[in-house]
Amino acid sequence: MGSAVARRLIDQGATVLTCLEGRSEETIARAKAAGMVPVERGALTDAELILSIVPPAEAVGVAELVAKISSGMPAPPPFIDLNAIAPKTMQAVAARFNGSRVEVLDGAIIGGPPVPGKSGPAIYISGDSGERSRRLEDYGLRVRKLDGPLGAASALKMCYAGINKGFIGLGTAVLLAASRSGAAESLKAELAESLPDVDRKLTKSIPDMYPKAYRWIAEMQEIADFLGKDDPAAEIFRGMAGVFLQLADDVKGSRALVRQLDEILGSPESAGAMVMP
């Protein structure tokens, strides 16, 4: 997502700096391909705006880093967190900037990464009374302002991901159970007939999820935290994290579950498997 957002900004004429210390080879390759300019961490504050788009588990660490390099600056750039984190984690992000002059904004990206020729995801920003996100719109991103305090955009993201990714996790888990119990074929036929929207959504979204399952583990845990101890639904999302963990292990490993799912969904991998047994 980070590199795709950067590419959109660059295509529209912006310069995007990035610090690649400690990032994976894939991230580094994507950053370079997108046209980002790698700099030392201290040079990030040369930017007009700092955006954080990282896996949820790294959001607080990035905030710490930015707080450190901005400390003591008379007019540091605003910091916009765009990660899929719970409102409480967003509070922890903001707390890293206590005592500094950095303006911290809570944002969330809803929808897939921007691709050339399409309008791209919606970028929600809450509490942006200073119109800091205007620059993102100037450079081709679709920004929506949210009323509400710091945390409102994070809450929206948690809820949207809870429904969208939660449904994909639910469908994945149930299709695997159907496969184990010999009910997969009749289930798929019944879904296609009586719940065609659900059938279409699962058939498309489950294979798209395989390479992302590893990232969705922490995202489901964030949603469980967001719901809180007193909400019985938190247990749903702890279970979801377990489902995506199982899938992520399978994707890196034997792909036995992926094959089962593809066989039910009629996806290419199973067609290939039939040709080459």
Next chain:
Amino acid sequence: MGSAVARRLIDQGATVLTCLEGRSEETIARAKAAGMVPVERGALTDAELILSIVPPAEAVGVAELVAKISSGMPAPPPFIDLNAIAPKTMQAVAARFNGSRVEVLDGAIIGGPPVPGKSGPAIYISGDSGERSRRLEDYGLRVRKLDGPLGAASALKMCYAGINKGFIGLGTAVLLAASRSGAAESLKAELAESLPDVDRKLTKSIPDMYPKAYRWIAEMQEIADFLGKDDPAAEIFRGMAGVFLQLADDVKGSRALVRQLDEILGSPESAGAMVMP
């Protein structure tokens, strides 16, 4: 469901006996309205076929009763369990007939109750080598045979309900969380725009669920049992049972959650509430 299936059979010319000992007033009223003939428990074995359509928690008890009244008969009627129970519970149902001559069939009803003028739900029956379900088709029910042993129809039902009702539970829980965190309005707008199928399904299905929530608690627990201890997804359905328990309590009580949901979904109850604050 039981009274609606009975009405379909009666409309097509069948006689439907029922034993109403210990049933609720509502059940008794529905049975009479449907045209069923109330009999003493012992007289149930006068039927050609015995169907069990009860809340999941009562399925084993009904099997026990039928096993008792059929015991010793040289040619007792076959028993078809049509309840939303896990394959293991279906095994427990069948075990009640050990040593008797009763043929036990595993069935499942998928779809809403039959209504006059519509074809009605699909009734799946597994292991029906003796064509026992033919009579149900003769009397206007839509029967689908399933290959597979005793338990295959129950497994299909668990999976279908897991996806369909699970999704409704997921949506309900997340909309309530959105309402608590002030994100409900923007979530609803974003769903309507980027996931219109999901938005339509939740808008229709959540209000339809309120009066059924109390029955879905045990159904979600059955699905968790069906998935088994080793499947991380079992936790998803234990959480779902908690969500429907919370809803069922609210429906009988203050209806505070129902009002929150109706307000997000734009349902009649919230419109009424706006007129009469």
